[in-house]
Amino acid sequence: MKENKSKYAIMGILSMGPMSGYDIKKKFEQSLSYFWSESYGQIYPILKKLAQQGLATKTIERHEGKPDRHIYALTAKGQKALQEWMIQPVGGQLAPHEILLKLFFGQQVSLTDNIRQIEHFRELQSQKLKEIKATEELLKADYKDNPNLSYWLMTVRYGQHVNQAYLQWSKETLAALRGMKQESEL
Amino acid sequence: MKENKSKYAIMGILSMGPMSGYDIKKKFEQSLSYFWSESYGQIYPILKKLAQQGLATKTIERHEGKPDRHIYALTAKGQKALQEWMIQPVGGQLAPHEILLKLFFGQQVSLTDNIRQIEHFRELQSQKLKEIKATEELLKADYKDNPNLSYWLMTVRYGQHVNQAYLQWSKETLAALRGMKQESEL
DNA sequence: TAGAGCATGTAATAGGTTACATGATTAG
DNA sequence: CTAATCATGTAACCTATTACATGCTCTA
Numbered sequence: 001m002k003e004n005k006s007k008y009a010i011m012g013i014l015s016m017g018p019m020s021g022y023d024i025k026k027k028f029e030q031s032l033s034y035f036w037s038e039s040y041g042q043i044y045p046i047l048k049k050l051a052q053q054g055l056a057t058k059t060i061e062r063h064e065g066k067p068d069r070h071i072y073a074l075t076a077k078g079q080k081a082l083q084e085w086m087i088q089p090v091g092g093q094l095a096p097h098e099i100l101l102k103l104f105f106g107q108q109v110s111l112t113d114n115i116r117q118i119e120h121f122r123e124l125q126s127q128k129l130k131e132i133k134a135t136e137e138l139l140k141a142d143y144k145d146n147p148n149l150s151y152w153l154m155t156v157r158y159g160q161h162v163n164q165a166y167l168q169w170s171k172e173t174l175a176a177l178r179g180m181k182q183e184s185e186l
Numbered sequence: 187m188k189e190n191k192s193k194y195a196i197m198g199i200l201s202m203g204p205m206s207g208y209d210i211k212k213k214f215e216q217s218l219s220y221f222w223s224e225s226y227g228q229i230y231p232i233l234k235k236l237a238q239q240g241l242a243t244k245t246i247e248r249h250e251g252k253p254d255r256h257i258y259a260l261t262a263k264g265q266k267a268l269q270e271w272m273i274q275p276v277g278g279q280l281a282p283h284e285i286l287l288k289l290f291f292g293q294q295v296s297l298t299d300n301i302r303q304i305e306h307f308r309e310l311q312s313q314k315l316k317e318i319k320a321t322e323e324l325l326k327a328d329y330k331d332n333p334n335l336s337y338w339l340m341t342v343r344y345g346q347h348v349n350q351a352y353l354q355w356s357k358e359t360l361a362a363l364r365g366m367k368q369e370s371e372l
Numbered sequence: 373t374a375g376a377g378c379a380t381g382t383a384a385t386a387g388g389t390t391a392c393a394t395g396a397t398t399a400g
Numbered sequence: 401c402t403a404a405t406c407a408t409g410t411a412a413c414c415t416a417t418t419a420c421a422t423g424c425t426c427t428a
Contacts, residue, residue: 009287012291020407036287039389041409041410041411045410063406065396065397067396069407087299087302090303097221098276105201105272106272114337116273121276154362157358161354162351173340173343190414207379226380228417230381230382252378253380254379
């Protein structure tokens with residue numbers, strides 16, 4: 001008993017309109033990449049299952065020269081299943097974060113190594129924050145009249161809040177590590 | 187090619203001293219549960235592999251009445267492997283967060299449903315923040331003289347920063363959703 | 373006397389990524 | 401002419417959880 005979130009992620013994409021597995025992958029990359037992704041190895045088998053379970057229909061579009069496109073569309077049953085999942089409360093997982101694991105065992109390496117690790121993390125997050133801010137502006141400009149815009153912005157703001165927390169924590173942690181280093185050098 | 191973080195998590199625990207698979211599970215539960223966990227189904231096979239690869243040694247302690255204990259200890263090779271992993275820079279994954287996925291597709295359900303979802307999330311995180319703060323106090327009291335304390339506190343502070351970000355975001359998002367609801371009711 | 377704790381481990385199952393296989397068109 | 405893009409899918413592999421199997425001791 002384990003919820004298959006990928007299944008619902010894919011149904012959610014299909015709720016935007018009928019499309020192919022290939023399109024779905026692109027949607028993930030274009031719109032959800034900053035917090036979610038799915039590989040073809042997930043998408044195609046899940047689409048097959050959705051059709052078998054009557055949650056989606058499959059239509060084949062033929063093209064000359066180009067390969068066929070297998071277009072999937074949510075059925076009423078699929079839409080209902082998606083909505084049911086939507087209102088299930090989510091758990092509050094603080095996801096496994098590799099940097100925490102490394103810091104937890106920080107004694108194993110030198111202070112300099114730990115400092116380098118956090119500095120690198122800070123750089124990465126600082127870069128990411130810039131990207132998320134750019135995403136926000138792009139969204140506002142490109143989807144002015146899209147009824148989904150408000151919801152999309154909320155997910156982007158989430159990324160910003162969390163990222164800012166990372167940066168604040170990095171600053172605090174670097175100060176602590178540098179303090180420890182100075183002490184050790186006396 | 188996929189780094190097996192569990193392997194290093196277990197080696198990290200072993201760096202605290204020789205112990206059994208059972209002990210390792212307890213350590214995870216006691217000290218790392220707020221950001222990491224491993225199941226027996228991971229621990230025992232990984233310990234076996236560590237011994238095969240010469241990264242740890244295995245000694246069997248016999249006990250009367252009680253079952254034997256299989257004690258594992260990091261070898262010099264194991265310690266070196268752990269340290270090598272420690273200095274590898276980590277990626278900046280913003281982990282898959284179910285709540286974001288649901289909000290992204292927020293249009294599928296009612297504003298009331300979305301509000302309820304976020305309210306629930308806020309409650310959960312607010313509860314968790316209390317727990318993390320309690321953990322910090324406990325750590326400070328119980329491990330006053332432990333050389334690992336500074337590192338452990340850094341991981342706890344991470345949890346606090348991220349949690350506070352969740353709460354701020356929840357507040358902002360609820361305000362936005364309630365605003366949308368009022369507008370729709372005019 | 374039932375259940376929790378001690379202690380090991382395996383098997384079944386689920387979840388997910390990457391590499392492979394195929395083959396046409398189009399842009400640089 | 402090479403690489404990317406379009407487009408589908410499978411197979412091998414890795415990661416991880418849960419359930420199962422065993423059996424003793426101590427506590428309520």
